[in-house]
Structure formats: C-alpha cells, structure tokens
Amino acid sequence: MAAVKNQTQLNGEIRDPKIRVISQTGEMLGVMTPYEAMRLAEEADLDLVKISPNAVPPVCKIMDFGKYKFEQAKKEKENRKNQKVVELKEVQLSMTIDVGDLNVKAKQATKFLQAGNKVKVSIRLRGRQMAHSNLAKDVMTGFFESLSEVAMVEKPINMEGRNIIMILAPKKAAPTVQKTE
Secondary structure (H helix, E strand, O other), X not given: OOOOOOOOOEHHHOOOOOEEEEOOOOOEEEEEOHHHHHHHHHHOOOEEEEEEOOOOOOEEEEEOHHHHHHHHHHHHHXXXXXXXXXXXXXXXXXXXXXXXXXXXXXXXHHHHHHOOOEEEEEEEOOHHXXXXXXXXXXXXXXXXXXXXXXXXXXXXXXXXXXXXXXXXXXXXXOOOOOOOO
16 A cells, blocks of 8 residues: 655645755744644745655755746756767778778768767678678778777677678767876
8 A cells, every 4th residue: 555656745745743844945944743834835825845755854845836846847858958869870881992982981980979979880791702801800990090089999890790890989088187397
C-alpha cells in the first residue's frame, strides 16, 4: 500500500507530525505542525510545498506552487536546449584514393570534428583488395595523420568483414600553460 510518489507533496498531502517551515521570503519560521503551517499558507493565499522530504524534520516552504512548477519547467527546457547531441558522421574512403580526393575527404571530416561530432572512417575492400588489406590500413593511417591536429583515435583501425573501420573523436582543447622564467 506504500506507493512511492515522485510528485511534490503540497497542502493537505503533508502528513508528517512536525515540519520545518520557511516563509515565502525565505525566512525560517521554525518547527510546527502541518495544520499550523497550512493556516499560515492560507492567510498568505499561497501553497505549503514540501521541498526537502528526507530532512529531519521535513522542510516545507510557503510559495505559489503554480509559479514554482512553471519555473521548474522553464529550467528543464533551458537545460534541454543547451545539450549537445554528438552524432557519428561517416567518411568513406577507397583503397585506391588519390591525394586530392583524400584532402577533400579530410577537409569534410575536419568540419565534422570541429562541429563536435565523431567521425567513422571506413574503407570497403572489394575482390582482390582483401589480399592487400595492409595497403588500406596505410591509407587509413595517412588519413588520420592529416587530421591529427583536430582528431584523436577513439577506436583504432579494425577489420570488420570486408570493411576497415576507425572512429575519430574531436580533440579536447588543451589549456595553454604559460611558462614563467
């Protein structure tokens, strides 16, 4: 019968024998019964809200609950807006890629990395290329070396079936340390 609520208790839902009460201005009113605190909240035409249920005794505050809920929702929305979702972008190379094409792919991968995304670099081996996978690994290593200023290897070069895959992550901006002489 003891159901766990993850909602905030307010007004008549507060059943503790003694509670610590804080006024709407933040002033400590002291320890009292919920009945006395409810009377104070009703006089101020506000709600009695349990803000710290695990404290001994529980802490309740006299406030406008509707305004409190609105501010909480606003904070959550702001936090969601500030979150950055890291995507995994893919750059496909060929074992026989030419230098110019490799530079174009490197430039595109640099844009992805500077935007804060991870880059999956893959080479699909076809036919007789499987016998010369070491050449594809050399292409992959050269590609990483051209990006070494902005990228770090998150998952090293690995053979998965007919594909050779490597995952690069953006390098963290290292804090610059100035030496004093």
